[in-house]
Amino acid sequence: MKCNQREELLVASLYGELSGEEEEMVRKHLASCAACREEFETLQSTTGILRQWDDVESPVQYRMAESIAETERRSSRSSRKPGLLRRLRHSSAPAYIVAAAALLLVVFNIDLSVEDGRLSVGFGDQMPDVSQELSNAEIDPQSLGGVPLGMPVGNEVARFVSRDDFVQSQGELIRFVATLIRESEDRQIENLGAIMHEYLQGVELQRETDLGMLGAKVDEVERSTQSVLQSLVGSNAATSDSINEEGEK
C-alpha cells in the first residue's frame, strides 16, 4: 500500500466505502504495519470524539418566503424609477421641487401620478385611492411636465403635500441621506481596519519566520565555531604534549 493510497484507503475503510476485496487488503496491511494501525486508530478515536458534538436548534426561524418575495417585488418596481427621474430632470418645474421629488421617489419608494388634475402620492406598498382636488394645491401637477404617469386602479392619496410639508420633508430626507452616508463611511473604515489588521498579522508572521531562520543560522555558526575552536585546542594540546615529550627526552 503506497503512501498516497494509504491515506485514501484508510479513510475509505474507516467509513465502509471499500469493496470486500479492498477491505481485506487493508485489514491484512493493518495487521502487519504498526504505523498504519496506529494512524487508523487515531482516525477512529477522533471521529468518536467529533460525534459527541450534537446539533443545536437554529436560533432563528427562517420563514422568509413572504419577505423575500416582497423584496423582489420592490426591487422590480424601483427599476422603473430611472425613467421617471429622467422626466423630472427635464421638466420645467422649479429646481427645488424636482430635487425633493426625486429624493422622495428614490428613498421612500413613492409613486406619483397625475390623473384628471389630481396628484396621487403612494407610499411603499400602500397605494390608496385618488381623492384630493388640486385646485387649492400648492404644487401644480402641470409643473411636473404635465405627463400622466399612470397608476394602478383604485389608489388613494396618502397625504396632501403642502409647501411647508415639502420643505420639512426635504430636511428629513437630507438628514436621512446624511445618516446613510455616515453609516457607509463607518463600514468602509471597519473594512479598512480589518484589512490593516490582516496585513499586520502577515507582517508579524513573516517577522517570526525570519527571526526563526536567523536564530537557526546563528546557532549553526556558533556550533561550527565551537567545533573549530575545539579542534584547535585539541591540536594545540597535542602539539604541547609532543613538545613536552621531546623536552623530557
Added chain:
Amino acid sequence: MSRTDEVLVGHVLKGDESAFNELIGRWEKGLYNFIYRLVGHEEEARDLVQETIIRIYKRIGQLREPGAFPSWIFRIAHNVSRDRLRTRKNKVIVSTDDLMEKGAEHLLDDRIDRFQADVPPDQAAYRKELGDILGKALQTLSEEQRTAVVMREYHGYSSREIAEMLDIPVGTVRSRIFHGLRNLGRVLKRLRVEEGE
C-alpha cells in the same frame, strides 16, 4: 402524512410560498449547524443562513432534480460560507497571540485541561462546552479540510457525494478528510470523552 421535499419543491415552483417556508423549516437546523461548523461564529452563521435561504428562493427554478434538493441547498450553503471565509482569508477564530505562541497543536491544551478538571453543572453545560472546544478545534483546519470533515461526519455524505457537490475527485475528498482528522487528533489528543456521555 408530511410531504416529501420533492413534492414541496413542486409546489414552490408553482408559487406556493407556504411550501417554501415548510421546506426551509425542515432544513434550517441542518443548514445552521453546517454553516456554524464551517465559519465558527454564531452571529455570522445566522446571517449566512439567511443569505443561503435567499439564494435558494431565487434559484429554486434552476433545480433540475427536485429529489436532489438537500445536496443542492448544502452546496449553496457551502458556497456562501466559502465566500465569507475567503473574505476573512481563513483567519482562525482563536486568539492570534495564542496561535503564534503555542502553535495550533497545543492551542486548546489549557482549555481541554480545564474542561476535564471542572465538574460541569449539568449534562447540557458539559455538551455545550465540549461543542465549543470541538468548534475551536475545527477552526484550526484549512477551509478545505474542515468542509470535507463536516460534510462527512455531521451530515453523513459519502466521499463520492462530497466529491460531486464540491466538484473535486473522490481521492481528494478522502485525502482532505484524512489530514483533517489527523490534525484534529493532534489538537484534541488530551481530550478524553466517553462515547455517548
